[in-house]
Every structure is written in structure tokens, then in C-alpha cells.
Amino acid sequence: MLTRRILLWSGTAALAMMGLPRSPARAQSLEQATAFIEQAMKDLSFVVNGPDPMADKQRKLQAIIDRTVDVNDVARFCLGRFWRAASPAQQSEYLALFHRVLMINITSKVGEYQGVTFTIGRAQPREGAVVVSSIVNRPGNPPNKVDWLVSFDTGSPKIIDVVAEGTSLRLTQRSDYSAYLAHNNNSVQALIDALKQQATQPS
Amino acid sequence: MRRPSRSFRLPELPLLAAMVVVAASLAGCASKPPADDPEAVAEYTEANDPMEPTNRVFYAVNNGLDTVILRPLAVGYKYVVPYVVRSHIHNVLTNLSMPASLFDDMLAARPRRAGTSLMRLLVNSTVGVAGVFDVATDWGWPAHDSDAGMTLALWGLPEGPFLFLPVLGPTSPRDASGFGVDVATDPITWVGSGVLVSSLGYTRWGMTAIDTRTNVLDDLDKIKAQALDPYATIRSLYRQHRQSQIDEARSDDRATVPAWFVQPARP
Numbered sequence: 275m276l277t278r279r280i281l282l283w284s285g286t287a288a289l290a291m292m293g294l295p296r297s298p299a300r301a302q303s304l305e306q307a308t309a310f311i312e313q314a315m316k317d318l319s320f321v322v323n324g325p326d327p328m329a330d331k332q333r334k335l336q337a338i339i340d341r342t343v344d345v346n347d348v349a350r351f352c353l354g355r356f357w358r359a360a361s362p363a364q365q366s367e368y369l370a371l372f373h374r375v376l377m378i379n380i381t382s383k384v385g386e387y388q389g390v391t392f393t394i395g396r397a398q399p400r401e402g403a404v405v406v407s408s409i410v411n412r413p414g415n416p417p418n419k420v421d422w423l424v425s426f427d428t429g430s431p432k433i434i435d436v437v438a439e440g441t442s443l444r445l446t447q448r449s450d451y452s453a454y455l456a457h458n459n460n461s462v463q464a465l466i467d468a469l470k471q472q473a474t475q476p477s
Numbered sequence: 478m479r480r481p482s483r484s485f486r487l488p489e490l491p492l493l494a495a496m497v498v499v500a501a502s503l504a505g506c507a508s509k510p511p512a513d514d515p516e517a518v519a520e521y522t523e524a525n526d527p528m529e530p531t532n533r534v535f536y537a538v539n540n541g542l543d544t545v546i547l548r549p550l551a552v553g554y555k556y557v558v559p560y561v562v563r564s565h566i567h568n569v570l571t572n573l574s575m576p577a578s579l580f581d582d583m584l585a586a587r588p589r590r591a592g593t594s595l596m597r598l599l600v601n602s603t604v605g606v607a608g609v610f611d612v613a614t615d616w617g618w619p620a621h622d623s624d625a626g627m628t629l630a631l632w633g634l635p636e637g638p639f640l641f642l643p644v645l646g647p648t649s650p651r652d653a654s655g656f657g658v659d660v661a662t663d664p665i666t667w668v669g670s671g672v673l674v675s676s677l678g679y680t681r682w683g684m685t686a687i688d689t690r691t692n693v694l695d696d697l698d699k700i701k702a703q704a705l706d707p708y709a710t711i712r713s714l715y716r717q718h719r720q721s722q723i724d725e726a727r728s729d730d731r732a733t734v735p736a737w738f739v740q741p742a743r744p
Contacts, residue, residue, distance in 0.1 A: 355516045379703050386695065414560040416692065440721020446713045452520055453709030460517075468705050 304397040307404035307424040310431040314342045315392040315408065322387045332381040339380060344425065344432035345373050351434075352447045353462075356455060360462045368462070371469040378473065389413040402427075403434065525638050526712065532641035536708045539646055543690075548697075551690040563691065565609045570685050571620065572601050572608025577663045578623045585628040590729060593618045616737065621729070622722045625662070626655025630723045639712055647715035 321334045339345070349372035350357050360368060395407035403425040410418045423435035436443045451465060458464035510517035526532065554563070575598040582591035597613040597620065605612040614620060629651050630636065637650035645653065660666060665678065704710040 355520075379699075383699070415695075416564075439718060440725075441714050441717040445717065446710055449524075449713035450704050450706050450710045453524075454705040456520075457706070465705075472703070472705075 303426060304399065304404055307406050307431055308394060308397045310424060311406040311408065311422050312394050314338065315394065319390055319392060322384060322390055328384065331384050335381050335384060336377055339377065342433050344428060344434050345376060347434050348444050351444050352451055354448050354452060356462050364462050364466060368466055371466060371473055374473045375469055387412060527638050528640065532639065533708055535641045535643050538643060547686065547690050550687050551694050554687050555691050555694060566684065567688050568611045569608040570688055572598065573665060573681060574663065577659045580662050581623045581625050581628045585631045585726065587726060587729065590621060590623060593621065623726065624655055625658035626652035627723055627726055629655055631726060647711055652719065
């Protein structure tokens with residue numbers, strides 16, 4: 275009889291578990307991340323497709339990026355194991371340079387994104403953050419699948435990675451830096467000097 | 478009675494492989510970091526690029542050829558030919574490679590993907606006027622990536638070390654073999670002979686090269702301008718992109734119900 279009772283109990287337990295609502299906190303953060311990306315995309319296309327002169331567009335774009343992206347977190351990720359090897363002075367210099375180079379790289383291409391439109395897809399939890407998928411349409415280009423990794427670590431939603439067609443921006447950047455470091459005796463100072471050049475010579 | 482029918486040869490892969498091996502022995506291998514630096518060893522393993530010095534030589538060669546030949550062609554093509562026409566040409570080229578894709582989907586044991594490839598081939602070759610119009614996507618059979626390299630990956634074959642081959646560019650032993658299989662299984666490789674057929678074959682491969690290059694024009698320009706080490710950046714991008722294609726094929730359990738049919742209830 276014992277086996278039957280165990281079966282009965284485990285069956286009831288399984289049913290009870292199936293009936294439990296999914297964690298409300300998780301569902302909420304999925305919704306929150308989707309709404310956050312939707313708003314960011316709206317702001318972004320509003321500025322890019324707006325009538326402002328180029329300099330104004332670049333300034334407004336910069337403000338949006340500062341508000342929505344955790345640039346310092348991305349910067350630390352990209353330096354990887356060398357973050358700990360860097361001195362505090364090097365760390366802060368690197369963060370400032372990374373920020374400036376990122377801004378130059380994004381804002382210098384603002385003209386190419388004229389006419390851009392977005393479709394926001396579904397959100398999924400991944401590695402303690404939320405991935406919001408989207409389709410980015412640029413006139414004269416095939417549509418691109420772009421995923422946004424949103425973290426809540428700072429308390430508010432922030433973008434910590436952009437995955438375009440399966441390629442992660444921060445992972446790619448980290449391989450670039452680590453290859454450069456490997457060919458320059460793992461010297462963080464060499465990387466900082468290279469970034470300085472990139473920061474003064476906008477591409 | 479076998480006709481000498483193969484109309485077009487890319488440089489034969491065994492020859493390429495031999496060139497790589499010879500060059501590797503000449504240029505030497507990347508030196509492995511000392512074992513007392515576990516993080517450096519982990520990085521070396523992650524890069525999985527023991528032939529890096531050789532690969533970088535071929536990267537430089539390809540880059541030079543690209544700068545003087547392929548990139549100018551792609552820039553001109555994009556400038557002269559409007560997007561609508563380019564996308565129709567892209568459709569035709571994709572349709573021509575569809576039999577090989579169908580074969581790969583079947584070998585990969587992905588019946589639903591194979592069904593989509595078959596329907597794409599049938600619909601686009603007929604209603605889509607020899608592939609000019611991608612009617613199949615509107616009818617509920619959207620395009621997906623499939624090639625023999627992906628099939629080998631789904632069979633469980635590891636990709637192996639990174640390779641940068643002349644002409645082919647970034648690849649791996651697995652994907653380079655896959656490319657050879659796709660050339661061999663392409664029906665057009667075996668159809669007919671003569672001047673017309675071989676010139677059509679050359680045109681097709683030439684157009685494929687220009688079409689592919691045009692699609693990555695902005696991205697590659699950006700990489701060369703912004704990366705500190707473009708070679709390492711391309712290596713990383715290639716790997717990630719391949720992995721995402723393979724993951725997508727593996728997790729693809731869609732029902733291939735055409736758009737005009739009664740749709741199954743969504744869970």
C-alpha cells in the first residue's frame with residue numbers, strides 16, 4: 275500500500291507544481307525589459323530619422339546611449355582578465371577612453387541608419403539577465419536579427435550587450451582587445467595608447 | 478560512358494589543404510603560453526588557432542586581393558544596381574543553391590527544414606519565375622541557413638582549429654570540407670558541358686562572390702576601421718555566427734504549415 279500512497283502523493287505534488295503560477299518577479303522583469311527596449315528603440319529612431327542637423331543628432335544619440343547602456347560594465351567585460359592587472363589610474367583612463375571610442379563608433383554612423391525601423395520580438399531570461407529580440411530594418415539592406423541583453427544589476431534596466439545575427443558585440447570586442455594585448459606583451463598601457471589614437475582620429 | 482561534365486572548378490580543396498600544411502610548416506605554429514599562466518592558457522584554448530601565424534599570412538593575402546578586386550566590384554555593384562534588382566539577383570542565386578541545401582537538410586535529419594527547402598525550390602522555381610521572386614517566404618516557407626558544414630556539426634563533428642584559407646576566407650576543417658561537399662552535391666556542377674554551360678557556371682560563382690561581398694560591405698569596412706586587430710575580430714565573428722546558425726538549426730522545431738493553410742493552435 276505504501277507504494278500506492280507514495281504514487282498518490284507524488285502525483286498530487288506534481289499537479290500542484292504544474293498549477294503554480296510562474297515566478298511573478300521573473301515575468302515582471304521580462305515585461306519591464308521589453309518595455310525598456312521598446313522605449314529605447316523609439317527614442318533612437320526618433321532621433322535618427324528626425325530633421326535635426328547631424329551634430330544635434332549625435333549629441334542626442336549620445337544622451338540616449340548614456341541613459342540606456344551600462345557602458346562601464348561593457349568596458350570591464352571587454353578588458354576581461356586584464357581588468358585586474360590594470361592599475362586604478364589605468365582602469366579609470368581605460369573606462370573614459372572606452373566610452374569615448376564607443377560614442378565615436380556609434381555616432382559617426384548615424385547617417386547610415388536614416389529610415390531605420392524596429393520590430394520588438396519576445397523576451398527570455400538568460401544568464402541572470404533578459405534577452406529582448408528584435409528585427410532591425412534599414413532601407414536598402416536585408417533585415418537584421420538583433421538581440422538586446424538587458425541587466426537589472428544596477429537596479430534599473432540597462433543594456434549590457436547587443437547580439438547582431440548571433441554575434442555578440444562585447445564578446446567580439448573582448449577577442450579584439452585580447453588579441454591586441456597578446457601581440458603587445460599583455461601591456462594594458464599599450465591598449466590604452468591604441469584607444470587614445472582611436473579617440474582622437476574619428477573613423 | 479561518362480562525360481567529362483564538371484563545368485567549373487574552384488581551386489581543388491585538397492590542393493588548398495596541402496598549401497596550408499606546407500605554409501604552416503614554413504611559418505611555424507603559434508607558441509603555446511606557459512602552463513603556469515592558466516588564464517593565458519584558457520585564452521589560447523578558446524581562440525583555438527594553433528596555425529595563427531600562417532592564417533595571418535593568408536589573411537593579409539586575401540585582404541590585399543579584396544582591396545584591389547572584390548571590394549571595388551562590390552562597391553560598384555551596390556552603387557550601380559538598385560537594391561530591388563540586387564535582391565532579385567540574390568533570390569536567383571539562393572534558389573540555385575537550394576538543391577544542395579535540401580540535400581544538407583535531409584542528411585542533417587531535419588525533415589521540417591528539408592520540407593521547407595523542397596517547397597522553396599518548387600514554388601520559387603515556378604511561380605517565382607526561376608527564383609527571381611521569393612514567393613515561398615510569403616506563402617509560409619521562409620529561408621533558413623543550411624550547408625554541409627552545419628550538417629557535419631549536427632552529426633557531432635567538432636569544428637577543429639580555425640583556418641583562414643586563400644579565396645575561401647575564415648573557415649575550419651569541418652566547414653571547408655562542408656564547402657567541398659556542397660560544390661560536389663550541387664546539381665549544376667554535374668549538368669552539361671561546353672562553353673555556354675561553363676561560362677554560366679563562372680557567372681554564377683562570380684555573382685555569388687559579389688553578392689556575398691556586397692552584403693557585408695558596411696560591416697567589413699567598419700571592422701577594418703574600428704578593430705585593433707581585424708583578424709582576431711573576424712575570427713571571433715565567424716565562430717559566433719557559425720555557432721548561432723548551428724544552434725538555430727538544432728532548436729528549429731517549427732511546424733511547416735503554409736501561410737494559406739489552417740494554422741495550428743499556439744500553446
